[in-house]
Amino acid sequence: MKNPSFEHKLDAMIFAILEQKRLKAKLLRVVITGSDMRSLERIFACIDALYHRGYAIAISFSYSAFNSMLAQVCQRWIEVKKLNITTDNCGPHLPKDDYYGVFFPALSMNSLAKIAQCLNDNIACEWAFDALACRRPVYVTLSVDEDESHFSSTMRQCLSDYVKALKGLGVHVLTQACPAAHNRRQLITVADVRKMQKLTSLSVEADALITPAARDEINRLQLVLNRKS
Numbered sequence: 001m002k003n004p005s006f007e008h009k010l011d012a013m014i015f016a017i018l019e020q021k022r023l024k025a026k027l028l029r030v031v032i033t034g035s036d037m038r039s040l041e042r043i044f045a046c047i048d049a050l051y052h053r054g055y056a057i058a059i060s061f062s063y064s065a066f067n068s069m070l071a072q073v074c075q076r077w078i079e080v081k082k083l084n085i086t087t088d089n090c091g092p093h094l095p096k097d098d099y100y101g102v103f104f105p106a107l108s109m110n111s112l113a114k115i116a117q118c119l120n121d122n123i124a125c126e127w128a129f130d131a132l133a134c135r136r137p138v139y140v141t142l143s144v145d146e147d148e149s150h151f152s153s154t155m156r157q158c159l160s161d162y163v164k165a166l167k168g169l170g171v172h173v174l175t176q177a178c179p180a181a182h183n184r185r186q187l188i189t190v191a192d193v194r195k196m197q198k199l200t201s202l203s204v205e206a207d208a209l210i211t212p213a214a215r216d217e218i219n220r221l222q223l224v225l226n227r228k229s
Helices: 004-024 037-051 069-081 109-116 123-133 153-169 190-195 212-220
Strands: 027-032 056-061 086-088 099-107 138-142 201-204 224-227
Touching: 027 037, 027 069, 027 123, 037 056, 037 069, 037 099, 056 069, 056 123, 069 086, 099 109, 099 123, 109 123, 109 153, 123 138, 190 212
Parallel strands: 027 056, 027 099, 056 086, 099 138, 201 224
Antiparallel strands: none
8 A cells, every 4th residue: 555645745855956956056036017907918928947957046136127026926926936036137247156047038029129139228238248258058938929910020120130149149049948848857846747637638748757646636536647748
C-alpha cells in the first residue's frame, strides 16, 4: 500500500531541491516596460514559464511601468503565486549585479523605438545597452505583433525597421513566449494539480516531470492528462 504521507514529503523535498537550484542559478533580469495593462497576459505567461523551468528572476520596472497600475498588479500576482522573485525600478549600476542576461517581455513601443535608435535615456535602455556591452544575451518579445492589421502601412514599416535595428544590435527578437524555455523540463507538483481541480483535463509538456503525489492527485480528481507532442 502506498504511503500518502511519504509521497507528500517526497513531493515537498523535490520542490525544495529545485528551489535551492533556482537560488544558485544564474540571474535573468526581466525588464517590464510601458503602462499598457493589455500586455499583462503576455508578461505573466513569460515570467511563469521561465520561473517554473528553474530560472532565477529579478524584475526591474521602467519609469512608466513603476508609476502605473501595471507594476502594482504584477507585484500582487507574484505575491499570490508565491514566487521567489524580487522587484525594483533600478538600472544596472551595482557591480554585484551579476546577471546572466536581460529579457523584455512585451516591450513597449516607446522603449522599442529608443533602443532601436540607441537613445540611452531610460531604465530599459540602460539594461539593454549594459547587457550588450558586457556581451550578455538580450531577449525581446513585442507588445504588439509586427503585422497588426489596424496599423497603417507606415506604422507597420516603422515597427519592422525598429525590429531590424534591434537584431542588428545583437538583440534576440522572439516570436515564442520566452527565451530558451524548452531547455528546462517542466515540473508538476501536487500544488500545481490542485490549482486545476475545477478542470477536467491537465495539459503538460511532453517531457514534464510529475511527482508521485501529483500523480495521485490527478487520479483522485480524475483529470485527463494530456502530454503535448
